Amino acid sequence: MKFSTAAVAAATTFIGQAAAVSMAELKQLKMADWAVQKEAGAFDVDRYSALAAGTPCVNGKAGDYKCNKVDLVSFLRHQDMGSSTRQGNDVWGWTSSTGREFGAVGQTDGTAFIEILKNGTAVYLGRLPTQTSSSSWRDMKVIGDFIYIGSEASNHGLQVFDMKKLLTITTPKVFSTSSDLTARFTGFGNSHNIVASPASNTIMAVGTGSSAGCRGGLYMVDVSNPASPKKSGCLSAGGYVHDAQCVIYTGPDSKYKGREICFNFNEDTLDITDVTNKASPVTISSTGYTGASYTHQGWLVDEEMRFLLLDDELDEQNKKGPAANQHTTTYIVDVTNLAKPLFTGTYQSPAVAIDHNQYVVNGLSYQANYGSGLRIVDVRSLKTDPTGNGIREVGYFDCYPEDDATNGKAEFTGTWSSYPYFASGYILLNSIERGIFVLKYTG
Numbered sequence: 158m159k160f161s162t163a164a165v166a167a168a169t170t171f172i173g174q175a176a177a178v179s180m181a182e183l184k185q186l187k188m189a190d191w192a193v194q195k196e197a198g199a200f201d202v203d204r205y206s207a208l209a210a211g212t213p214c215v216n217g218k219a220g221d222y223k224c225n226k227v228d229l230v231s232f233l234r235h236q237d238m239g240s241s242t243r244q245g246n247d248v249w250g251w252t253s254s255t256g257r258e259f260g261a262v263g264q265t266d267g268t269a270f271i272e273i274l275k276n277g278t279a280v281y282l283g284r285l286p287t288q289t290s291s292s293s294w295r296d297m298k299v300i301g302d303f304i305y306i307g308s309e310a311s312n313h314g315l316q317v318f319d320m321k322k323l324l325t326i327t328t329p330k331v332f333s334t335s336s337d338l339t340a341r342f343t344g345f346g347n348s349h350n351i352v353a354s355p356a357s358n359t360i361m362a363v364g365t366g367s368s369a370g371c372r373g374g375l376y377m378v379d380v381s382n383p384a385s386p387k388k389s390g391c392l393s394a395g396g397y398v399h400d401a402q403c404v405i406y407t408g409p410d411s412k413y414k415g416r417e418i419c420f421n422f423n424e425d426t427l428d429i430t431d432v433t434n435k436a437s438p439v440t441i442s443s444t445g446y447t448g449a450s451y452t453h454q455g456w457l458v459d460e461e462m463r464f465l466l467l468d469d470e471l472d473e474q475n476k477k478g479p480a481a482n483q484h485t486t487t488y489i490v491d492v493t494n495l496a497k498p499l500f501t502g503t504y505q506s507p508a509v510a511i512d513h514n515q516y517v518v519n520g521l522s523y524q525a526n527y528g529s530g531l532r533i534v535d536v537r538s539l540k541t542d543p544t545g546n547g548i549r550e551v552g553y554f555d556c557y558p559e560d561d562a563t564n565g566k567a568e569f570t571g572t573w574s575s576y577p578y579f580a581s582g583y584i585l586l587n588s589i590e591r592g593i594f595v596l597k598y599t600g
C-alpha cells in the first residue's frame with residue numbers, strides 16, 4: 158500500500174515501505190528491456206521456427222529448451238496466431254461443457270484463441286483484436302463461459318466475449334470488437350490486470366487509471382449477467398493493487414468464515430480485505446516484509462487456507478533482502494490469522510530469474526519465472542515446515558534459451574504466465590517473444 162489510513166494503521170507494519178518502487182517506474186524498466194529486445198529483433202517475423210513435432214524432455218533437453226520432467230507437446234508462434242506485433246503477455250483457459258479445452262493467449266495487439274486437442278496439439282481458431290491501441294499489458298480471466306479482457310491501452314475498458322463462439326469455428330476468424338462482444342464495460346479505461354472472483358460473479362480490475370476513481374485498487378464489476386456488467390464497488394483505501402486472489406473464505410480464522418476475502422498484492426505489502434459488502438470493503442491487515450521491492454502476485458497454497466506464496470517482482474533485479482543472490486525468491490506467509498499474517502520463510506529457485514505469476518494446484522506451485530520459464534515446485538511440506546526448507550523443484554521447462562549460458566538473468570524476458578488448470582494436464586505457457594507452448598508435466 159502506498160497510502161496509509163488511520164483505520165488500518167494499527168494492524169500495519171511498514172517494513173517494506175521505503176524500498177518499494179511505483180508501478181510507473183516498474184513499467185519504465187520493463188519497456189526499456191523490451192525496447193532493447195525489439196531492437197535486437199526478438200519480435201521479428203520468422204525469428205523463431207515453427208515446431209515440427211512434439212518433443213519429449215530427454216536428458217534435460219526438449220529440442221532447444223532445457224527441461225526436467227516437462228515435455229514440449231506443441232507450440233504456436235505469435236505470428237501463427239494472427240499477431241502483427243508478435244509480443245505475448247497473459248494467458249488463461251476455458252473448458253467447454255463437453256470437456257474441450259481452449260486457451261486465450263494475450264498479445265500486445267489482441268487475444269488469440271486456440272484449442273488444445275486431446276493429443277495436445279494446439280490449433281489456432283482466431284482472435285479478438287485490442288479494443289483501442291496495442292499495449293504490452295493485456296490480461297484476461299474466465300468466469301463460466303465468458304472471458305473478461307482488460308489492457309493498459311488507453312480507453313480499452315473490459316471486453317466480454319462468449320467462449321462458446323469458439324465451439325463451431327472451422328477456419329480461423331478475426332472477431333469483431335463490436336458485433337462479436339457480449340458487452341464492453343467502459344466504467345474504467347485502462348487496467349493493469351484482471352482478477353476473477355467466480356463465487357460472487359465479480360471481476361476486479363486492478364491498476365485502473367485515475368479517472369476510474371479507485372486509486373488503482375480493486376474496481377469491482379458484477380458480471381452475474383455478462384451482457385450487462387455493473388460496477389459494484391471499489392477498494393481504494395490501500396491504493397494501487399497489482400494483483401489479488403479472492404475466495405469465499407473457509408480457513409482457520411473463524412471470524413471470517415464464509416466471507417469473501419481478497420489477498421491483495423499492493424506493491425510493498427500484502428493487504429487482506431473483506432469485500433463481502435462491495436459497497437464498503439474492509440481492510441483487515443496490511444503487512445510488509447524484508448526485501449519488499451515490488452509486491453506482485455501470490456496464491457493460497459492449501460485447501461485449509463493456512464499458507465500463501467508471494468512473489469516480489471523486483472527483489473531479484475535490485476538484489477534486495479533474501480533475493481540478494483538473484484535466485485528467484487518466493488516468500489512464504491502463514492495467513493492463519495488474517496489480521497496478523499506472518500512471513501515464515503522463503504524458497505529460492507536453483508535458477509537466476511525474476512518471478513511473475515504463480516498458481517498452486519494440488520500442492521504444486523506453477524511459477525512463471527521470466528527467463529527461467531515454467532518452474533514446478535512441490536510445496537506440500539509447508540504443512541509441517543513453514544520455513545520453506547522442505548520445498549523442492551520437481552520439474553521445469555525453460556522457454557528462454559538466450560540466457561542459459563549464465564544460469565539465467567534477472568530480466569523481463571521469457572515467460573509471462575502459465576495456465577495449469579486443464580483436467581487433461583496440459584499446461585499453457587505464454588512466452589513474451591516466441592508464442593504459446595503446450596507442456597505436460599510427467600513427474
Ligand SMILES: *[C@@H]1O[C@H](CO)[C@@H](O)[C@H](O)[C@H]1NC(C)=O
Nearest residue numbers: 210211231274275276277278
Ligand atoms: C492430433 O490430433 C489431430 C486431430 O485428430 C490430428 O490431426 C493430428 O495429426 C494429431 N497430432 C499428432 C502429433 O498426433
